[in-house]
Amino acid sequence: MTATRPDVMTQPTARTCPFDPPPEYRTLREQRPVAEATLPDGIAGWLVTGYEEARAVLADPRMSSRRRRLRTGSGPVDDAELPVPTPGNFLMMDPPEHTRLRRLLTGQFTVRRMRQLTPAVEKIVAERLDAMAAAGGPIDLVQAFALPVPSLVICELLGVPYADREDFQRDSATLIRLDASLDDVQRAHQALTGFLGRLVRAKRAEPGDDILSGLVRTGELTDEELAGVGVLLLLAGHETTANMIALSTMCLLRHPDQWEALRNDPALMDTAVEELLRYLSVIQYGVRRTALEDVELGGHRIPAGSTVVASLPSGNRDAAHFTGDPDQLDVGRPYRPHLAFGHGIHQCLGQQLARVELKAALSALLDRFPDLRLALPAEQVPMRHDMLVYGVHELPVTW
Amino acid sequence: MKITIDQDKCVGAGQCVLAAAELFDQRDEDGIVVLLDPAPPQEALAEVEDAAGRCPALAIAVQP
Secondary structure, eight states: OOOBOOOOOOSSOOOSSTTSOOTHHHHHHHHOSEEEEEOTTSOEEEEEOSHHHHHHHHHOTTEEOOTTOOSOOSSOOOGGGSOOOOTTOGGGOOTTHHHHHHHHHHGGGOHHHHHHTHHHHHHHHHHHHHHHHHHOSSEEHIIIIITHHHHHHHHHHHTOOGGGHHHHHHHHHHHTBTTOBHHHHHHHHHHHHHHHHHHHHHHHHSOOSSHHHHHHHHTOSOHHHHHHHHHHHHHHHHHHHHHHHHHHHHHHHTOHHHHHHHHHOGGGHHHHHHHHHHHHOSBTTOEEEEESSOEEETTEEEOTTOEEEEOHHHHTTOTTTSSSOTTSOOTTOOOOOOSTTOOGGGSOTTHHHHHHHHHHHHHHHHHHOTTOEESSOGGGSOBOTTBSBOSBSOOEEEO | OEEEEOTTTOOOOOHHHHHOTTTEEEOTTTOOEEESOSSOOGGGHHHHHHHHHHOTTOOEEEEO
16 A cells, blocks of 8 residues: 655645745735635645734634544534544644643743753754864754754653654654655654653653653653654654754855844844744645634635645735735844744644744854855755755755 | 733743733743733833734733
8 A cells, every 4th residue: 555645735836936935825815815725635625825814714713623634525524523633642633632732731831941941952052063063064954953953952851862863853754744655654653653652651660850751740641642742742843943943044044144134133033033934934835724614714605624724834925914025034024923833722832942942053053153155056955845844855064 | 901811711832921021921830821910001002912912822802
């Protein structure tokens, strides 16, 4: 059995600039911010490209996240018909199940707690940059820096041995590869769940002061749920941030005035991080929901049962919401809420950690390697068109 | 100005703390929003509206 996973969204088609969403999104956003579209699975659904409209979808309790029900067309959906989500994966749950699981974790990811981690993150960043300097260029920034930093941080937080990174990084990558076969996806998922399951049993026997041990201690979750939560946090904790670090670096190198502005005024780093999150929006194919009842949106009636995709990259370029020209990178742009971490009850749990990591990584990189440059022509950098999380496969750099 | 928060709706994203740290905090144990000043001076209105606008769970309401 080697069924192939659904193709990427066929309409709109492809990027023409590595940092911009496909140009068709702009036309759609301006003319039909809520549009009927053929989704990658070949089913008729809805594509939402406007900022306000996408935000409305993501905040609407009638839009279900139990999104494995992708292949249904329209028609009434009975809640009981929706598949049972993988235990622990609260990203694919609705309240009250979602509330129960997320609430067990929110205390671990507060602004205060994440800021307290800053010195530890800065130390990890400095060590990786030392190693990079010692090795000398050209070097692949992804393997040398962008991937190890968030992987080391999330391993430390969760209580996952970093020595196992090759396995979990490979399995995670398979899960978000659009051309992976269903067999490979299942195998990768089982491998990750098995790995976290063994770890949970070990924590039960000998707890530490990490998040997984803390969850074990609450006594609220089964081993199966604990493994599912672990897979979700591990995956979300390193893929997204790693790609943001690498893609942000490439983007700043391609916008030397912005790189220079940041080097001259490090106080701009807070707005720069928000701007890069907005501008690059690495969740490139958007977020899926299923309408549980008929929903009015942007002058359309979305019938119950429809699959709705809210495009985060498109919403984040909406000139009706952002000041100035949202298609320009401007590290000093005054902050307005963006959709890079999603919106609604599923908005990224780890967003404060991502901010701390991005700030520490980019600040130190700018400081230590002021002459950093791409080691190959920009058009030869392999971009991650084929992954659910956008970014670069490699980023050869030198200095 | 009067601020009301709905702790049942809060998802602990921390956006309000980023917007106005002197008005909002998060409980250590579960990350749920804590209102530090339910009736701040009128000058804080823009900041409070920013916090309410950022909140992903629409858990903050402001009466100017």
